[in-house]
Amino acid sequence: MVLTRIKAILWLHTLRLWRYRWSFLNYTLAVTAWIFLFVLGALLFVPKEYLGLAVKSAFWVIVAWNVISECSSLIGAWMNFFISIGMIEEHIIRNISPFKVILGRVVTSFSVIFVTLFFISAILNGVFKTNVWSVNDSYLLALSFITLALQGLAYGVTIAAISVRTSVPHNMLEIINFAVIGLLMIPLEKVPNFLAIPFLCIPYMASAHLAKIGASGAQPYMLLEALAISLVETIIMLAIAAYMIKKSEEWIRRNGVRAIGFF
Amino acid sequence: MSLKTLLKSGFTLEIYFYKNNRATFLAMFLWPYLMLALILGMGYLFGSPSAFRQNVRMDVDPVVYYVASTLIAMSALSVMWGVGGSILWYKWSGTLPYMLLSPNRMSTTLVFSFIPRYMLGVLIQLAEFAPLIMLIEGVSNGLVKIGILALAATVGMIPLLGFSALFASFLITIEEETNVLSWLNPLILLFSGAFYPAYLLPYWARLISQILPTTYTVELARLAAIVGAPPLAPITFLIGILLGIALIYNSLAYLLVGYGEKKAMKKGAI
Numbered sequence: 001m002v003l004t005r006i007k008a009i010l011w012l013h014t015l016r017l018w019r020y021r022w023s024f025l026n027y028t029l030a031v032t033a034w035i036f037l038f039v040l041g042a043l044l045f046v047p048k049e050y051l052g053l054a055v056k057s058a059f060w061v062i063v064a065w066n067v068i069s070e071c072s073s074l075i076g077a078w079m080n081f082f083i084s085i086g087m088i089e090e091h092i093i094r095n096i097s098p099f100k101v102i103l104g105r106v107v108t109s110f111s112v113i114f115v116t117l118f119f120i121s122a123i124l125n126g127v128f129k130t131n132v133w134s135v136n137d138s139y140l141l142a143l144s145f146i147t148l149a150l151q152g153l154a155y156g157v158t159i160a161a162i163s164v165r166t167s168v169p170h171n172m173l174e175i176i177n178f179a180v181i182g183l184l185m186i187p188l189e190k191v192p193n194f195l196a197i198p199f200l201c202i203p204y205m206a207s208a209h210l211a212k213i214g215a216s217g218a219q220p221y222m223l224l225e226a227l228a229i230s231l232v233e234t235i236i237m238l239a240i241a242a243y244m245i246k247k248s249e250e251w252i253r254r255n256g257v258r259a260i261g262f263f
Numbered sequence: 264m265s266l267k268t269l270l271k272s273g274f275t276l277e278i279y280f281y282k283n284n285r286a287t288f289l290a291m292f293l294w295p296y297l298m299l300a301l302i303l304g305m306g307y308l309f310g311s312p313s314a315f316r317q318n319v320r321m322d323v324d325p326v327v328y329y330v331a332s333t334l335i336a337m338s339a340l341s342v343m344w345g346v347g348g349s350i351l352w353y354k355w356s357g358t359l360p361y362m363l364l365s366p367n368r369m370s371t372t373l374v375f376s377f378i379p380r381y382m383l384g385v386l387i388q389l390a391e392f393a394p395l396i397m398l399i400e401g402v403s404n405g406l407v408k409i410g411i412l413a414l415a416a417t418v419g420m421i422p423l424l425g426f427s428a429l430f431a432s433f434l435i436t437i438e439e440e441t442n443v444l445s446w447l448n449p450l451i452l453l454f455s456g457a458f459y460p461a462y463l464l465p466y467w468a469r470l471i472s473q474i475l476p477t478t479y480t481v482e483l484a485r486l487a488a489i490v491g492a493p494p495l496a497p498i499t500f501l502i503g504i505l506l507g508i509a510l511i512y513n514s515l516a517y518l519l520v521g522y523g524e525k526k527a528m529k530k531g532a533i
Contacts, residue, residue, distance in 0.1 A: 002333065026446055041302040042309060047310060176299065186308070
């Protein structure tokens with residue numbers, strides 16, 4: 001029964017992805033164009049001889065940001081649509097957690113992430129004659145992206161759970177996403193020693209630091225600390241998400257859905 | 264319905280929109296600085312201002328350079344969404360038939376109800392950036408540069424209104440529901456040299472950039488970033504080009520929006 005439900009949820013999102021294929025392409029092209037626009041602007045500051053290295057560093061920061069923002073915005077913000085078409089009640093009546101349906105959006109978000117990154121890497125490799133995919137430690141890179149994706153998912157589901165009880169300003173989510181990319185760019189080496197651990201404790205920062213080491217082959221500065229913080233943070237964020245889901249479902253059963261969501 | 268009424272309705276709509284969407288209003292203040300901080304932050308982390316001057320081949324202040332870019336990019340986006348993209352919103356919300364049936368021509372309603380909203384937005388953004396510009400350039404020089412930015416945003420709006428109305432006509436004619444503007448807008452900004460100068464783009468891209476009104480608006484605004492007093496000759500030259508382009512785009516828009524309107528009414532594709 002559990003497997004059948006998971007299969008149904010995954011099928012729902014895959015089918016929707018196919019039916020909205022033009023919107024999907026539209027969205028990925030838009031994200032690619034925006035990222036390329038900003039990267040071009042930032043690369044104007046880079047001397048020509050260091051362009052290859054800077055493009056690669058910028059690319060992996062963008063990958064990390066893309067994973068975080070797509071997981072939170074495509075998964076979390078979908079709750080708005082789900083509430084407005086009255087699907088929460090429909091699923092609760094049939095004893096299916098609406099949050100599991102929301103989690104099925106990983107199909108959409110990861111499709112967007114992969115296609116966008118394919119476009120961006122093709123453009124950057126072509127324009128700057130570099131290979132952004134050549135990495136130093138692919139295992140470390142994979143681990144960092146798994147933790148980043150899990151943290152992004154946990155954040156997305158947590159805000160989705162909050163949005164059935166109270167309103168969540170959509171603009172503020174976008175602003176938080178923007179602020180995250182600013183933090184992701186800061187190299188840990190440039191953070192004063194006494195602030196390094198608190199900096200790593202900011203959600204996503206430890207995982208992003210691991211990604212930077214894995215991608216560029218930079219000095220493994222505070223590698224073990226980052227690894228430990230990243231894993232602990234992921235577990236804590238997942239636990240918070242699970243708790244929020246449980247509490248929100250209990251609350252919905254008692255009070256019904258407040259049809260507010262995101263605005 | 265007089266043009267004054269349209270202007271007044273656009274202004275009232277914007278004021279009530281801000282009043283009822285306080286988070287959006289707050290976000291409007293944050294967005295320009297976030298865009299600016301993102302590019303400057305990335306730039307200063309990966310490179311240096313001296314490399315920037317070498318790459319753009321001009322003696323400019325990078326901060327004022329990107330203030331000008333951000334201001335024009337945000338204003339251009341506002342016009343393209345507010346005029347060009349609004350057709351889709353009217354279509355989706357079911358108000359397009361009312362727009363078509365209103366006493367004024369649709370292009371007139373689209374453009375004139377948008378002007379006060381645009382001016383209000385530009386004014387807020389200029390006021391936001393003014394302290395930063397005056398901090399870098401000093402009060403008197405800063406005021407001159409703010410003046411150039413205001414001039415660029417105002418004159419640049421005229422051809423862009425026609426250009427965006429052409430998009431509106433295109434969207435109504437092709438009966439397309441997909442919001443193509445969402446990916447066309449960043450491409451238009453890219454070819455206009457909004458964050459990367461158009462003269463550094465490949466030859467084929469420069470050809471496209473020459474027919475876009477935003478290219479000249481961006482160039483005009485960027486004259487504010489030149490260290491020292493801004494030169495008068497290029498300012499006059501760019502204003503002349505913008506007014507010429509405005510005549511072409513607005514005449515085309517006046518003719519084609521009417522055509523799109525008639526076609527949509529005939530086919531009931533609204």
